[in-house]
Amino acid sequence: MPSLTHLDDAGKASMVDISDKTPCLREAIAEGRLLLHPDTLRLIRENGLKKGDVLAVARIAGIQAAKQTQHLIPLCHQIPLSKVAVDFDVTGENVHLTATVKTTAATGVEMEALTAVSIAALTIYDMCKAVDKNIQITDVRLLSKTKTPLP
Amino acid sequence: MPSLTHLDDAGKASMVDISDKTPCLREAIAEGRLLLHPDTLRLIRENGLKKGDVLAVARIAGIQAAKQTQHLIPLCHQIPLSKVAVDFDVTGENVHLTATVKTTAATGVEMEALTAVSIAALTIYDMCKAVDKNIQITDVRLLSKTKTPLP
Amino acid sequence: MPSLTHLDDAGKASMVDISDKTPCLREAIAEGRLLLHPDTLRLIRENGLKKGDVLAVARIAGIQAAKQTQHLIPLCHQIPLSKVAVDFDVTGENVHLTATVKTTAATGVEMEALTAVSIAALTIYDMCKAVDKNIQITDVRLLSKTKTPLP
Amino acid sequence: MPSLTHLDDAGKASMVDISDKTPCLREAIAEGRLLLHPDTLRLIRENGLKKGDVLAVARIAGIQAAKQTQHLIPLCHQIPLSKVAVDFDVTGENVHLTATVKTTAATGVEMEALTAVSIAALTIYDMCKAVDKNIQITDVRLLSKTKTPLP
Amino acid sequence: MPSLTHLDDAGKASMVDISDKTPCLREAIAEGRLLLHPDTLRLIRENGLKKGDVLAVARIAGIQAAKQTQHLIPLCHQIPLSKVAVDFDVTGENVHLTATVKTTAATGVEMEALTAVSIAALTIYDMCKAVDKNIQITDVRLLSKTKTPLP
Amino acid sequence: MPSLTHLDDAGKASMVDISDKTPCLREAIAEGRLLLHPDTLRLIRENGLKKGDVLAVARIAGIQAAKQTQHLIPLCHQIPLSKVAVDFDVTGENVHLTATVKTTAATGVEMEALTAVSIAALTIYDMCKAVDKNIQITDVRLLSKTKTPLP
Numbered sequence: 001m002p003s004l005t006h007l008d009d010a011g012k013a014s015m016v017d018i019s020d021k022t023p024c025l026r027e028a029i030a031e032g033r034l035l036l037h038p039d040t041l042r043l044i045r046e047n048g049l050k051k052g053d054v055l056a057v058a059r060i061a062g063i064q065a066a067k068q069t070q071h072l073i074p075l076c077h078q079i080p081l082s083k084v085a086v087d088f089d090v091t092g093e094n095v096h097l098t099a100t101v102k103t104t105a106a107t108g109v110e111m112e113a114l115t116a117v118s119i120a121a122l123t124i125y126d127m128c129k130a131v132d133k134n135i136q137i138t139d140v141r142l143l144s145k146t147k148t149p150l151p
Numbered sequence: 152m153p154s155l156t157h158l159d160d161a162g163k164a165s166m167v168d169i170s171d172k173t174p175c176l177r178e179a180i181a182e183g184r185l186l187l188h189p190d191t192l193r194l195i196r197e198n199g200l201k202k203g204d205v206l207a208v209a210r211i212a213g214i215q216a217a218k219q220t221q222h223l224i225p226l227c228h229q230i231p232l233s234k235v236a237v238d239f240d241v242t243g244e245n246v247h248l249t250a251t252v253k254t255t256a257a258t259g260v261e262m263e264a265l266t267a268v269s270i271a272a273l274t275i276y277d278m279c280k281a282v283d284k285n286i287q288i289t290d291v292r293l294l295s296k297t298k299t300p301l302p
Numbered sequence: 303m304p305s306l307t308h309l310d311d312a313g314k315a316s317m318v319d320i321s322d323k324t325p326c327l328r329e330a331i332a333e334g335r336l337l338l339h340p341d342t343l344r345l346i347r348e349n350g351l352k353k354g355d356v357l358a359v360a361r362i363a364g365i366q367a368a369k370q371t372q373h374l375i376p377l378c379h380q381i382p383l384s385k386v387a388v389d390f391d392v393t394g395e396n397v398h399l400t401a402t403v404k405t406t407a408a409t410g411v412e413m414e415a416l417t418a419v420s421i422a423a424l425t426i427y428d429m430c431k432a433v434d435k436n437i438q439i440t441d442v443r444l445l446s447k448t449k450t451p452l453p
Numbered sequence: 454m455p456s457l458t459h460l461d462d463a464g465k466a467s468m469v470d471i472s473d474k475t476p477c478l479r480e481a482i483a484e485g486r487l488l489l490h491p492d493t494l495r496l497i498r499e500n501g502l503k504k505g506d507v508l509a510v511a512r513i514a515g516i517q518a519a520k521q522t523q524h525l526i527p528l529c530h531q532i533p534l535s536k537v538a539v540d541f542d543v544t545g546e547n548v549h550l551t552a553t554v555k556t557t558a559a560t561g562v563e564m565e566a567l568t569a570v571s572i573a574a575l576t577i578y579d580m581c582k583a584v585d586k587n588i589q590i591t592d593v594r595l596l597s598k599t600k601t602p603l604p
Numbered sequence: 605m606p607s608l609t610h611l612d613d614a615g616k617a618s619m620v621d622i623s624d625k626t627p628c629l630r631e632a633i634a635e636g637r638l639l640l641h642p643d644t645l646r647l648i649r650e651n652g653l654k655k656g657d658v659l660a661v662a663r664i665a666g667i668q669a670a671k672q673t674q675h676l677i678p679l680c681h682q683i684p685l686s687k688v689a690v691d692f693d694v695t696g697e698n699v700h701l702t703a704t705v706k707t708t709a710a711t712g713v714e715m716e717a718l719t720a721v722s723i724a725a726l727t728i729y730d731m732c733k734a735v736d737k738n739i740q741i742t743d744v745r746l747l748s749k750t751k752t753p754l755p
Numbered sequence: 756m757p758s759l760t761h762l763d764d765a766g767k768a769s770m771v772d773i774s775d776k777t778p779c780l781r782e783a784i785a786e787g788r789l790l791l792h793p794d795t796l797r798l799i800r801e802n803g804l805k806k807g808d809v810l811a812v813a814r815i816a817g818i819q820a821a822k823q824t825q826h827l828i829p830l831c832h833q834i835p836l837s838k839v840a841v842d843f844d845v846t847g848e849n850v851h852l853t854a855t856v857k858t859t860a861a862t863g864v865e866m867e868a869l870t871a872v873s874i875a876a877l878t879i880y881d882m883c884k885a886v887d888k889n890i891q892i893t894d895v896r897l898l899s900k901t902k903t904p905l906p
Contacts, residue, residue, distance in 0.1 A: 017838035083621035137291035168385035234470035319536035442741035595890035687772035
């Protein structure tokens with residue numbers, strides 16, 4: 001049976017040793033969904049047509065959070081990210097969020113992509129909570145993860 | 152129609168002015184759910200019976216994240232928290248997370264409770280992702296929010 | 303002759319004691335100016351008409367920096383800000399930035415306003431530096447500072 | 454028998470609830486000692502006579518660390534400090550460090566004073582480690598802690 | 605016409621992808637100027653002759669800010685700096701600041717040098733503002749930027 | 756006579772230039788000791804047999820602090836750590852702490868290991884201070900430091 005990698009033999013937490021891992025080009029894409037009232041979604045969309053500020057703020061919050069992942073998730077390594085992008089699709093039913101993160105480091109960046117999605121979603125929540133009392137963040141998960149050797 | 156409180160007349164983001172709000176005893180409770188494979192849930196539970204480390208790490212990550220909310224969610228105020236607690240209920244189907252946050256400040260702490268839940272969930276995700284490729288964070292929402300005058 | 307307040311008798315730095323100061327409603331407004339090529343200013347303005355992203359990113363960076371002032375300026379106190387707003391006026395010659403910060407604490411917030419202006423200006427610089435090699439940040443100063451007793 | 458205050462009945466960590474505690478004027482003084490080779494101590498003192506930079510850097514590091522205590526020590530509350538001072542006494546045998554911290558908050562600041570001493574000591578260590586291979590930090594402890602009602 | 609590199613086709617902000625860029629030895633030097641009253645400049649200089657503390661504090665603040673650039677300027681990459689130095693020239697008319705930053709990474713460090721200058725200038729401002737009500741930060745700009753292949 | 760490496764000719768602090776240093780596999784191990792009352796040690800041990808929370812919290816605090824070293828110790832470089840582990844040995848007389856840190860970077864990680872030990876010790880202090888008024892942190896020092904060429 002597999003064991004939890006962050007716990008050593010005695011069950012104690014530690015950062016997994018990645019000294020021997022080879023740097024590669026790595027990419028991870030994560031997604032999530034924010035359930036909002038149709039009126040709130042309309043407000044976001046209309047504002048988006050004018051200034052786009054709610055989504056612009058959430059995009060920046062997600063990008064900055066990706067770069068903070070190592071301080072938020074205790075056993076994550078410090079990984080220099082070569083790209084972070086956060087995107088939104090506002091439908092009549094929800095906001096669909098995706099985050100794409102790339103690195104050329106020795107370990108993957110799925111936690112960075114998931115953190116970007118989560119904080120971007122919380123930022124939209126924060127900016128809409130005065131007009132919508134039933135917001136929900138859901139379906140936060142990894143969409144894809146790839147690894148290709150560096151040239 | 153209500154408007155989004157963090158956007159002023161011209162649609163620009165700013166921190167809402169709370170200078171005139173009265174400090175109260177405020178409490179918020181948020182919840183979330185982490186969908187994991189039954190084998191992973193059993194690993195967490197069994198480890199919990201011995202050392203409890205996965206949940207202990209996630210609890211600390213959630214508490215620390217609550218205190219970082221103002222730096223993660225751009226338009227949140229800096230609120231001194233008087234209590235933060237993060238709890239877990241590991242069933243055969245998922246991990247149910249709750250976070251309780253209290254303050255005696257001039258604005259509420261629901262974003263702090265939601266941030267604690269989200270980061271605690273991501274921490275469990277991080278520690279389990281080597282053995283479980285289909286983890287999902289879902290149903291992150293506010294459970295309750297109260298406000299009582301200070302004596 | 304007046305002496306520098308952050309240095310004690312022996313010339314050593316310390317945080318000034320504010321234990322005896324009374325909380326008031328305090329506001330500070332700071333300004334600054336970013337000199338850019340007319341083509342760059344046009345790009346910012348046109349983008350502003352569509353999405354406003356350069357200024358939206360800079361606004362968020364300035365607001366977040368204001369909340370980080372105590373960690374950036376070593377002898378600043380930790381002051382809970384009740385409001386932060388960052389504004390821009392894009393003319394044919396420059397971007398004029400202003401930041402307004404409010405608190406109800408025991409010491410003033412001019413450093414928070416000046417830090418918001420500086421980091422917002424650096425953010426615009428960062429986003430324009432690929433197309434403009436002669437950007438300059440100038441005239442960063444305090445515009446006003448007021449203090450009124452709390453009710 | 455007394456129990457550990459940060460662990461609730463089930464042994465789980467949480468931030469102690471201080472909602473009901475009354476704000477007071479609180480002060481804590483901590484000390485520590487850094488054992489260095491006599492040649493290193495002489496270098497620090499002589500430099501001190503000229504520029505004082507080693508101690509100036511350590512003083513700033515200690516002050517900044519005091520303001521970061523809530524993010525370093527997981528269960529500490531966010532306390533706005535009204536004064537932080539770090540002092541050094543360089544003898545022929547060691548550097549004696551003291552840190553004085555004041556607040557007008559609802560809980561004490563001994564961890565802030567101890568953190569300031571520890572980080573100031575580590576900063577001196579860092580700046581001397583190239584010339585001294587046997588540095589030791591020792592006797593880090595609380596010297597005094599007082600609490601007086603606010604007027 | 606050139607376009608703003610941090611905005612993609614739809615005008616949305618993202619961190620520019622640097623996965624394909626080659627690590628080089630890169631250096632950037634930035635400068636700035638702080639206008640102060642002649643009496644304030646004399647106080648800084650005289651203190652400098654004794655203890656140099658105002659400039660020592662500002663130097664440390666600038667160095668630490670350079671290492672925080674990626675968290676302050678939202679679209680900056682996390683770049684490990686191999687050297688940071690901050691220098692001051694105090695004349696009868698102003699304080700001239702320069703910051704030199706080096707890295708061996710895949711993208712340049714001009715934002716790090718400019719951030720070091722800005723925060724060092726704000727730190728001097730903070731320490732002098734009690735005796736000088738007309739301080740101004742001006743002429744913050746890049747002096748030089750070089751790139752040489754790694755051996 | 757050797758000079759202090761972080762001070763240049765004029766006695767001013769700067770980050771040492773490591774542009775020319777070769778990346779190696781580097782490891783540092785640091786230790787420290789926490790003197791506690793025998794009753795407190797028994798409480799920690801008994802709790803350890805059940806939930807281990809005091810030590811689990813301190814372990815996480817130490818690991819996270821190692822990753823923050825560059826922001827705590829002003830002249831430290833930003834070093835991506837490939838492994839961090841914090842261990843405890845609770846005897847009848849004290850808690851013995853060790854931290855092991857690895858990197859594949861151009862400069863060593865002894866400050867990271869010492870910072871992990873110090874913050875882990877302060878975290879135990881914080882969690883025990885309500886029941887033990889005479890805690891002391893002592894004997895914080897480097898145990899070993901190695902460097903091997905990368906393959």
